Amino acid sequence: MILEIAYFAWVRDRMGVADETVDLPANVTHVGALVAWLAARDGRGQVAFAEPQRIRAAIDGVMMGHDAPLAGAREVALFPPVTGG
Structure with a gap:
């Protein structure tokens, strides 16, 4: 299955790309x-997803x-918890 993945905030920083x-x-x-x-795919993923329970996801928005x-699904967005204010 081909899937577009978008990374946000520190997940993006740790993965080194905004999407793939x-x-x-x-x-x-x-x-x-x-x-x-x-997380198992490479070192970047291991660091980005070291605490998988903290990761939030959106499927097609x-x-x-x-x-x-x-x-x-066409796209999955992965990001850390967010706070408003």
């Missing part, structure tokens, strides 16, 4: 598996949990 297109392995079927796969399926 990836071809996901068949076993990456939900957000949590995507984060785990990105809609906030989702780590158990959300990726089937049919």
